[in-house]
Amino acid sequence: MTSNPNYIAPQSASAPITTNLRKDELAALNTVDQGATAQQRVVAIGNSIPLVFCRFVNNVGGAWVTPPAARYGLQLTESASNSFSFGLVLSDGQVPAVAASDIYKGALSLGSLISPNAVTTFDGLATTGFDYSLTYTTAGTPGTPGTPGSFTDTTLTASGASVSSVFSASYANVKSASISLQFQGRVATTLAYEAVAGNATISHSSFGVSQQFFSVTTVSLTVPGPFGGTSTLSISSGVDAAALNPRYVSYRVVYNISYVTSVFTPGTPATPGTPGVTSNLLLFAGSGGSFAGMTTLAVRGTYAASTDIDAVKQQVRCFIRNGVIVSRVLGGTDSSDSFPDLVNYLLTRASSASSSLIDLPSLQAAEYFTSSYGLRFNGVVANSVNLRDYFSRVSPFFLLRFVQINGKFGLKPVLPLLSDYSLSLLPIVPAFTFNDNNIVAGSFQKQYISTSDRKPFCALMTWRSQSTAFFGVPQTTEVRYAGTAVNGPFEQYDMEEFCTTADHAAFVGKYIIASRKHVTHTVSFQTTEFTSNLVPTDIVRVTWDYGSSFALGEATSVLYQVDSVSEGADGVFRVEATHFPTTATGASQVAFDMFNII
Amino acid sequence: MTIGIATFINFRQSNFATVVASYQSYWPGQLVDAYSFYPFTCAAIVSNASGGQQTLSVDMAVSQPIVALIENGLTNSYFVELLFYQFVPTPTGAPPPSKILFASYIGELISASQNETTITIQVGSSLNPVEAQAPPRKFTTTLIGEPPKV
Helix, strand or coil: CECCCCCCCCCCCCCCCCCCCCHHHHHHHCCCCCCCCCECCECCCCCECCEEECEEECCEECEEECCCEEEEEEEEECCCCEEEEEEEEEEECCCCCCCHHHEEECCEEHHHCEEEEEEEEECCCCCCCCCCCEEEECCCECCECCCCCEEEEEEEEEEEEECCCCEEEEEECEEEEEEEEEEEEEECCCCCEEECCCEEEEEECCCCEEEEEECCEEEEEECCCCCCCEEEEEEECHHHHCCCCCCEEEEEEEEEEEEEEEEEECCCCCECCECCCEEECCCECCECCCCCCEEEEEEEEEECCCCCHHHHCECEEEEECECCEEECCCCCEEECCCHHHHHHHHHHHCCCCCHHHECHHHHHHHHHHHHHCCCCCCEEECCCEEHHHHHHHHHHHHCEEEEEECCEEEEEECCCECCCCCECCCCCCCCEEEECCCECCCCCEEEEECHHHCCCCEEEEEEEECCCCCCCEEEEEEECCCCCCCCCCEEEEECCCCCCCHHHHHHHHHHHHHHHHHCCEEEEEEECCCCCCCCCCCEEEEEEECCCCCCCCCEEEEEEEEEEEEECCCCCEEEEEEECCECCCCCEHHHHHHHHCC | CCCEEEEEEEEECCCCCCEEEEEECCCCCCCECCEEECCEEECCEEEECCCCCCEEEEEEECCHHHHHHHHHHHHHCCEEEEEEEEECCCCCCCCCCCCEEEEEEEEEEEEEEECCCEEEEEEECCCCCCCCEECCCECCHHHHCECCEC
């Protein structure tokens, strides 16, 4: 018994809970959201620089990230608003600018804060306008307001008559006065006074206020404000008084005066408060560094004074619509959600592999294939892993195999394609046919796959559901043959790292359960036949004659998919291949089930 | 019918275009298609769908020029190209007018070891467990300075 080499490994059983995770594995776990209100995390020397690889197309894709801070500035105050400035490392490589509307702080949009700002920088970190200091300002002592002065009023009255043309008196603290004046003339014939018309002027010496009055008139003279000291009210005879009718032998002024004196009591002056004292927090905000070759995001904002101080420290998270800019296998440079583009980027950047060691045509074909079925990569590569292992593990989730052909690395589809890069449902034409004549005698081996691997099961395909407003959460799509494995067994396949659509997850799930159902065995053999063009994933036919004295004319003819070809200087080829089940018409049984049965 | 299999090897500079040395191991003392003779053998080339072989080893007879070539190649990241040809041997033992390339392998010269008679080189890619990690870079003091302490 053996295992199907084409199996996509399900998620293994959980290891015992341990704190001995590798340092960068722990960091990788924090790269995805742990909750909207977690505290802002900081970078740690030795951790992997995350690589954001995604592209938002037709409202699908993109990736949420919770970038670590390389600069951590907080300006906390006891009585006023609290501010923060974080310098975050977004991704290795160059990422296009992140819009402020795609940035969140805790449960709030960055735009809802006071004075928000965000600057994306490649090869550096923005500092202008961002205060990467850690300070705390005390409330200080508030000042006391002064009290105004007040008047105590006393109303005094006087009256009398005078022949004098001038009435003069001194009053202290006059607030207002009301004066009634009347001219009276002494008529020569009767020697009686009678009221006559005339003009006179009343004036207030302290203010220079004067008002002319006419005849029997009550004139109010209002003092405009409190004052102290002594002033004089005077009444002159006026111009017209001097021109009295000659029949009057004399005149006098009858007056009634009412005035208010007021004693002003000064108020108390305001006293100034003492300002708050600013001191540095006994923390370190980070310093130095070139930030070469990476994209940073400087973010700042201010919270209202009433906001919980813990909110200031909450994690910044952002939705990246377009990830790192790469050279695309189909040409040009841009952000990409193509797995072949990721392979090409990591091969050249992570391993510095020469382009001579990369099978570009195979990557281009893989890109056409994955594009036609919407198999896209939108995620963050954060967990440090060997590149070869990573490609081998992830490729099947794009229905690809990471292969090495003649020393060159490439990607090949797991199922035959048509010329338009769609999965073939036509009869398969094998690349080569092996038989008793070209297989080295005694080298043929056939291994049946364990029955435990072929039992019906339900594939739980985990993918990441997200939107531009809400960070990703795992979702599971169940894939099974109708009526089978309703109550299990279940096998979980984790695509959450890069898959954002249910269709992608289901498509891969169909391949998994179909291949597990129909693939029954593997073979290996040696041949001296010339097979230089044979490459992994090619389909070959093996015709084997069982003929013997008691099994006359018995032969089988089965298609296989090549897993490995070994070419030695001894001229012997060693081929390992896996059963490739076909329909009655010779088409791929797995592909048929994917499109017609499951 | 007798079939002959000859192995050819090219050492190329890191730009891949410039060939530094070329050898064949089948026809002693002869120059075949600009490949001079040098005794060497190599392991099988494996093409597979599980990430590929890690390395391929080539055993070469020790000589001063070869040792110098390999030491230089290790320093300057030479590429090594192996070519397997199949042909029908001629009655005279001379190189045939035509031969068929049936396998090839391109890799980087990544390590070597030597004893009294043989120098063995390992040809592979830098896609091996130590150098090739994804993501490719780590946070270093040079890159991010002294990190925050909060």
